[in-house]
Amino acid sequence: MAQAAVMAALCAACAVIAVVVPFAQGISLLGMVPMGLLAYRYRLRALISAAFAGGAIAFLVAGLGGFMTVMICAYIGGLTGIVKRKGRGAFTVLGASIVAGVAFGLFVTTALLGLSRLRLLIFDTITANATGLARFNEAAARFLDWIGVAPFTWLADGLAATADPIRDIVAWGLRYWPLLVIGYAVFSIMVVSMIGWWVLSRVLEQLRGIPDVHKLETPEPGTPGPLPVQLRDVRFRYPGAEHDALAPIDLDINVGEHIAVTGANGSGKTTLMLLLAGREPTSGTVARPGAVALGEADGTSVVLQHPESQVLGTRVADDVVWGLPPGRDVDVDALLDEVGLAGMGERDTGGLSGGELQRLAVAGALARNPSLLIADEVTSMVDQAGRDALLEVLSGLTRRHSMSVLQITHYAGEAESADRIVSLSESRDNTEMVGTAVVPSATGAVDHNGAAPVIEFDRVSHEYGAGTPWAKSALRDISFTVHEGDGVLIHGGNGSGKSTLAWIMAGLITPTAGTAMVDGKPAGDQSGAVAVAFQAARLQLLRPRVDLEVASAAGFSPGDHDRVVAALARVGLDASLARRRIDQLSGGQMRRVVLAGLLARSPRVLILDEPLAGVDAANQRNLLVLLEELRRETGLTVVVISHDFVGLEGLCPRTLHLRAGVLESASESAKELS
Missing domain, CATH: 3.40.50.300 (P-loop containing nucleotide triphosphate hydrolases)
Known part of the structure; x- marks a missing residue:
C-alpha cells in the first residue's frame, strides 16, 4: 500500500502536468511507468488502489481530464505490467485490448441509450458540423468556378464532389451508431495499448534486473506458530550473486529468549532476519510449528533501522493500531506507557524525535502480540538518550510478554543485555563490537597555524x-x-x-x-x-x-x-x-x-x-x-x-x-x- 501511494502520486503529477501545461500532453506517457511497475511487482489490488487514489488527486487538481488520464495510464501500465509478470507477449496485449475495447464500447453504447437527450444533442452537433462542412465545400467550389482558372476549376470539382458523400457517411454513421462507437473504441484502445506495450515493456525489462532483495516476503496463510524455530545448515544466496550472503548456520530460538545477533558488515545479519521473517533459504531447513504470520497476531513482527519508513499514521495513537483488523481490542495507552510514550497518543508523529519514532514502531509491533519480535539495528540512527530508552524497552519485553526477541546490533552494551549472543562473523578474531563513550563537551577553536x-x-x-x-x-x-x-x-x-x-x-x-x-x-x-x-x-x-x-x-x-x-x-x-x-x-x-x-x-x-x-x-x-x-x-x-x-x-x-x-x-x- 505504501508503494501504491507513492506510485499514485507520481502518476497524478504526470496527469496534472499533461492537462494543465500547454503542449505537455506527452508527459502523460510517463504516468504509465509507475503504474506499470506497480502491476509488475505487486498484486492487482495495489494497482486498483493506486488508480483510484491518483485519479482522485488528479480530478481535484485538473478536473475530469486529469482523472481520465490517470485511468488510461493505469489501464495501459497495468496491462503491460501484468502481462510482463506472467511472461506473456504482444499477442496477449492485443487480445486483452480487443476485449477492453469491446467492453468500453458496450459501456458507452449503453450509457447513450439511457441518456437519450444527451445522445440527441451529440447527434445534432455532429449533423450540424457535417452539414456546415458540406456547405463550405459547395461555397468554395462556386467561388473557384467564378475565378475560372483551370487549376482552380479542377479543385472546385473535387470540393463539390465531397459534399454529398460527407452527408451520406454521417447519416450512415448515425443510423448505425452503436457499431461505430464499439468499432472506434476497439481500434483506439488497441492502438494505444500496443504503443504503450512497445514503450513500457522496454522500461520494465530494465527494471527486471533490479531485485528488491531486502523486501519482506508476503506471508503464507496458516495458523501462526513462528516459535520454537530450528535452523539446520541454512544458507542463503541472493539471485545473481557469486557468494552466499549467509554462511551455513545452525540456530535454535525458543519461547522467552532474548538473543543478540552480532557480526561484521556483510556477515548476513539482515539476511538472517529475512529468513526468520519468512523467506525460503537457498539450502538447509527451517522448522517451525506453524506459519511465520508476519505482522499478524501471535506471529512475527519486525522493527527496522529507519523509523521514518515504519510510522504511517499522522497521530501517535493511530499509528499503533495501523493495519490491524477491525474489531481488534488494543490497549493503546498501556502500550505507549510500556515503551515510554505515556500521554502522547494525541501527538502528531511528525513532531517526534528519532528515538520516539523507534519506540512508537516497537509499540506498533507489540500491538500484534507477536511471538517473535525482530529488531534490526534499531538504535543506530538515534541519539544516546534514545538508545538508552530503546534498550530499556527491548531488554524487558521477554519478562513482560510471552515472546522472544531477536536483536541485531553492533553495540557491546546492547548485546550484553541479551540472554545469549550469536556471532555471524566467520573468524573468531573478528568479534569486536562497537563500544560507547560519554558525550564530548563543546570545545573552542584550536590552533590552526595560519591555515585559511x-x-x-x-x-x-x-x-x-x-x-x-x-x-x-x-x-x-x-x-x-x-x-x-x-x-x-x-x-x-x-x-x-x-x-x-x-x-x-x-x-x-x-x-x-x-x-x-x-x-x-x-x-x-x-x-x-x-x-x-x-x-x-x-x-x-x-x-x-x-x-x-x-x-x-x-x-x-x-x-x-x-x-x-x-x-x-x-x-x-x-x-x-x-x-x-x-x-x-x-x-x-x-x-x-x-x-x-x-x-x-x-x-x-x-x-x-x-x-x-x-x-x-x-x-x-x-x-x-x-x-x-x-x-x-x-x-x-x-x-x-x-x-x-x-x-x-x-x-x-x-x-x-x-x-x-x-x-x-x-x-x-x-x-x-x-
Missing part, C-alpha cells in the same frame, strides 16, 4: 516553511569558522538541527538569514567543493552496481577497474564487491561505498552525517584512521555529525554542540554534561 578559513558561518538562521503557518525554526543565530585541515564533530540530540547545518554547509539549501561561506564564496555556489555523505546511505546510491556507483561519484570511467578497486580498498571493501549489485550490500557496506566515491573525488571539504551508523567495530576503526591521515597529510577538512564518539577524538579535536537549533558555548556544554 574554509567554512564561515555568520549569524546563520534557517526556518522551514518560512512565511507560512507551518513555519518551523531549525537553526538560530549560528556563527563559527572551520579552517583548512580542521576536524570538527557536531553533536546534538535528534531534531537539534545537525542535518540542516550540514545541508547549508554543502550548499544544498540557502539559510533564511545570515551568510554561509565556503572559501569566501556563498556555500550554494561551492557545492562541487563540498562532498557530503547523507545519513540514509541507500538514497545516495544511484547506480545499480558498486563499480558504476564509485566511478560515477568520483568522475572517472567505470572501465578503469584499478581505480575502482583502489577506491574500495581505501574504505576497507574487498575488490570482489566491485561487480556486486548495490541492493545486495549491507547497510554498513553501502555507507562505505558512498564514502569511497566521495574520497576518490578529492573534495575540499568532506561532511559525514552519521558515518559510523551500521558499520562494525573493525571497519569503524579503519575508516577513522584513513580519514585522520587524509586530514593531516592532505589538508582535507572533515565535518562529522555523529551519535557515536568512540575513536573520534583523533579525527575531530574540535566539538560543536547543538541544542534546539542553537550553538552552545564550551562553558554551557560542560555545565550541562556535569
Whole structure:
C-alpha cells in the first residue's frame, strides 16, 4: 500500500502536468511507468488502489481530464505490467485490448441509450458540423468556378464532389451508431495499448534486473506458530550473486529468549532476519510449528533501522493500531506507557524525535502480540538518550510478554543485555563490537597555524516553511569558522538541527538569514567543493552496481577497474564487491561505498552525517584512521555529525554542540554534561 501511494502520486503529477501545461500532453506517457511497475511487482489490488487514489488527486487538481488520464495510464501500465509478470507477449496485449475495447464500447453504447437527450444533442452537433462542412465545400467550389482558372476549376470539382458523400457517411454513421462507437473504441484502445506495450515493456525489462532483495516476503496463510524455530545448515544466496550472503548456520530460538545477533558488515545479519521473517533459504531447513504470520497476531513482527519508513499514521495513537483488523481490542495507552510514550497518543508523529519514532514502531509491533519480535539495528540512527530508552524497552519485553526477541546490533552494551549472543562473523578474531563513550563537551577553536578559513558561518538562521503557518525554526543565530585541515564533530540530540547545518554547509539549501561561506564564496555556489555523505546511505546510491556507483561519484570511467578497486580498498571493501549489485550490500557496506566515491573525488571539504551508523567495530576503526591521515597529510577538512564518539577524538579535536537549533558555548556544554 505504501508503494501504491507513492506510485499514485507520481502518476497524478504526470496527469496534472499533461492537462494543465500547454503542449505537455506527452508527459502523460510517463504516468504509465509507475503504474506499470506497480502491476509488475505487486498484486492487482495495489494497482486498483493506486488508480483510484491518483485519479482522485488528479480530478481535484485538473478536473475530469486529469482523472481520465490517470485511468488510461493505469489501464495501459497495468496491462503491460501484468502481462510482463506472467511472461506473456504482444499477442496477449492485443487480445486483452480487443476485449477492453469491446467492453468500453458496450459501456458507452449503453450509457447513450439511457441518456437519450444527451445522445440527441451529440447527434445534432455532429449533423450540424457535417452539414456546415458540406456547405463550405459547395461555397468554395462556386467561388473557384467564378475565378475560372483551370487549376482552380479542377479543385472546385473535387470540393463539390465531397459534399454529398460527407452527408451520406454521417447519416450512415448515425443510423448505425452503436457499431461505430464499439468499432472506434476497439481500434483506439488497441492502438494505444500496443504503443504503450512497445514503450513500457522496454522500461520494465530494465527494471527486471533490479531485485528488491531486502523486501519482506508476503506471508503464507496458516495458523501462526513462528516459535520454537530450528535452523539446520541454512544458507542463503541472493539471485545473481557469486557468494552466499549467509554462511551455513545452525540456530535454535525458543519461547522467552532474548538473543543478540552480532557480526561484521556483510556477515548476513539482515539476511538472517529475512529468513526468520519468512523467506525460503537457498539450502538447509527451517522448522517451525506453524506459519511465520508476519505482522499478524501471535506471529512475527519486525522493527527496522529507519523509523521514518515504519510510522504511517499522522497521530501517535493511530499509528499503533495501523493495519490491524477491525474489531481488534488494543490497549493503546498501556502500550505507549510500556515503551515510554505515556500521554502522547494525541501527538502528531511528525513532531517526534528519532528515538520516539523507534519506540512508537516497537509499540506498533507489540500491538500484534507477536511471538517473535525482530529488531534490526534499531538504535543506530538515534541519539544516546534514545538508545538508552530503546534498550530499556527491548531488554524487558521477554519478562513482560510471552515472546522472544531477536536483536541485531553492533553495540557491546546492547548485546550484553541479551540472554545469549550469536556471532555471524566467520573468524573468531573478528568479534569486536562497537563500544560507547560519554558525550564530548563543546570545545573552542584550536590552533590552526595560519591555515585559511574554509567554512564561515555568520549569524546563520534557517526556518522551514518560512512565511507560512507551518513555519518551523531549525537553526538560530549560528556563527563559527572551520579552517583548512580542521576536524570538527557536531553533536546534538535528534531534531537539534545537525542535518540542516550540514545541508547549508554543502550548499544544498540557502539559510533564511545570515551568510554561509565556503572559501569566501556563498556555500550554494561551492557545492562541487563540498562532498557530503547523507545519513540514509541507500538514497545516495544511484547506480545499480558498486563499480558504476564509485566511478560515477568520483568522475572517472567505470572501465578503469584499478581505480575502482583502489577506491574500495581505501574504505576497507574487498575488490570482489566491485561487480556486486548495490541492493545486495549491507547497510554498513553501502555507507562505505558512498564514502569511497566521495574520497576518490578529492573534495575540499568532506561532511559525514552519521558515518559510523551500521558499520562494525573493525571497519569503524579503519575508516577513522584513513580519514585522520587524509586530514593531516592532505589538508582535507572533515565535518562529522555523529551519535557515536568512540575513536573520534583523533579525527575531530574540535566539538560543536547543538541544542534546539542553537550553538552552545564550551562553558554551557560542560555545565550541562556535569
